[in-house]
Amino acid sequence: GAGVSQTPSNKVTEKGKYVELRCDPISGHTALYWYRQSLGQGPEFLIYFQGTGAADDSGLPNDRFFAVRPEGSVSTLKIQRTERGDSAVYLCASSIHGGGAYEQYFGPGTRLTVT
């Protein structure tokens, strides 16, 4: 079946601009995660959705970052007033989260470059 998809694959934006990154999870997966990965590092947790609601947003670095999942499927990560330090690969993962299963399946990521 189809895996997690993310668009765009690459995004270059100027400092101060607004960007949206999209994630399409695996069909039927109720849990959706956003991570940020800097070069040479492991993924860093940003936010986790269970259905439509954000169950844990403790990883969002500041109020410039916001994410939504209005219908419990597709999610959008929004970054306002981008800064050069926001440059990273943004990864999305989905999980069934049923019966104690927590396996997360990742998309290919969106590489964000802020110039």
Next chain:
Amino acid sequence: GQQLNQSPQSMFIQEGEDVSMNCTSSSIFNTWLWYKQDPGEGPVLLIALYKAGELTSNGRLTAQFGITRKDSFLNISASIPSDVGIYFCAGRSGQFYFGTGTSLTVIP
């Protein structure tokens, strides 16, 4: 955020050799996941572990959930060139925390 300590940081091995890597934390985790990531791609799930002491295999890969619940181990037997990549562990305590990665190079 918290990151788990993985070792070794990098490995250079001959094709056919076995590989061992581990992941340690100061916190207790309820789930351990192991991933492999190739350049420019997202991490691919290799093995999931749910119980302390659990030993799980996936082909040539074997992973163990440490009995203290603060560590996990991944072994790869008879390495082949396509095993090249970066291996990450991830532990769950509420959210998931990822390790710093082990870069594996296999020399044919």
